[in-house]
Amino acid sequence: MAEIVLKDVKKSYTTGVLVIHGVTATIADGEFIVIVGPSGCGKSTLLRMIAGLETITSGEIAIGGRVVNDVEPKDRNIAMVFQNYALYPHMTVYENMSYGLRIRRMPGEEIRKRVERAAKILELGALLERKPRALSGGQRQRVAMGRAIVREPAAFLFDEPLSNLDAKLRVQMRLEIQKLHRELRTTSIFVTHDQVEAMTLADRMIVMNAGVAEQVGRPIDVYDDPNSLFVAGFIGSPAMNFLPGKRAGDAVQVGALQIPLPAPLRAKAPESITVGIRPEHLEAGTGEGLAFTFKVDTVEALGADSLVHGLVGDGILVARVDGHATPAIGESLTFHARPGKLYFFDTATGKRLRP
């Protein structure tokens, strides 16, 4: 159990070229933090720096109050679960889980107790004598987690552990990880590119883009109040609609449409503004708030609801409608945006316009 503190952590492989541009974050004891971002954003590198598998170019990482910049991975009191599980192929499940403990010369009796307890939590009891080869993907994943649990570390580090599983198993393992964290209450850092995993698992999440932590916060806060175009587009499914426009007095001109700027934003608003609106915040018909009319271009039927695509100005607008009221292609539809659900961004910097 420990708090993890990142202080302006930077990483560069070739001198001068940063891949991590100074990440600062405090992960509270027992917290489940998800680092989420597209591939190549540096999230895995950051995790590997916390694990000690990559050196830290500058800045400071502290685990449980101790600065670990120059501490070997084995002495950082962390356990890691890898994307491809990294089980030792020639060892049985029992040997895999106990290997770290045997190296630490823990008494055999204690090792057996810990492995059996972990096996019970993960329902691996019947598989202890099997080799990884004879296990399914989900079982291997569980062994990898068991190997982490038996160590009883200060923190768990997960590096995209669910990416190699099929969709159904991924949902199931996601729930199990959630349950596991409720039981063990161990500080956990979980890296993923899947925003659904991030939303469902995280106490707080760090959204990363191109080596920068764009936003840190509770999932619902990040969803409700994104700091930038990137975060707004990355979190939420289907993604937020963006309508690029020009400032026209106290409004934004998007094609033929005039979207009024909220009064507090008017003073500092730039020339180019992008208006964001989430598909789930568009309601069919006219009503309070801004009204849009567009011609239906494509319809994606998902069952419970359908996604309707249409063109507004230069932007494509996606709206979520009831699955049983699917419009025809080419039909003209009117939607209105719920009041207060419009987001305004500076197109040039990508930053959210705030009063």
Add this chain to the structure above:
Amino acid sequence: MVENRPWADFVAHVILVIGVAVIAFPLYVTFIASTLTYDQVVTVPMKLTPGDQLVDNYTQVLTAGSEKGSHAAVLPMLVNSFVMAIGVAVGKIMISIISAFAIVYFRFPLRNFFFWMIFVTLMLPIEVRIIPTFKVASDLHLLDSYGGLILPLIASATATFLFRQFYLTVPDELAEAARIDGAGPIRFFWDVLLPLSKTNIAALFVILFILGWNQYLWPLLITNQESMYTVVIGIKRMIAGGDATSEWNLIMATAMLALLPPALVVVLMQKWFVKGLVETEK
């Protein structure tokens, strides 16, 4: 694929039968010759049915050697060959597995340079560097010793390269998981890498054992005393030079004996050998 082309089948089988005959017939002749008396062997044409000298011929070469050529017994030569082949195979595997480990898992200055040095210099067959190697071995007083037979042949670029290629296919995460589990480099090598290389080691052992057993030129140079002859050299010494006659029945018996151990190694380790060449346990 199901095909029914009787002509193609027939032609294929004829080719296969010819192929088997070309390989097997000389072996058969060798065996027959080793069961005949000297007079029967030198009669033209030599008869192609087994004679009654099997036990006599083999007992004689094993214990006393030939009468007209070299008089050295073959049994000690078999022992010498065996020691040399095992020594070369085990030595080559030990050296190359460690150098491959260093080259793949450690970052040190000029790593690639050293790899290519090993690769380029040792690609040269022993025949090319035999004079300087002989000079070194002789200065080290290694003539007529097992050390002299084995040591100069131990370094192996091929085996180093093979292990390097295998290590490169082992996922990096395995080494990282071991690091987090607290295993140092030696632990990782011993507990993870070595067990994973088992099948590769077995396959390599078979190849290198045969390579060591069949060495001809090097043992010919380095051994002068009969007690250090390997069996391949023994065969050569039995063939009398000049006008003297060679006892071909005894020479053929020795050849049969020289053939047995490599064949046995292949047969006994076949399962492992094939496994090591086609699959890796990952």
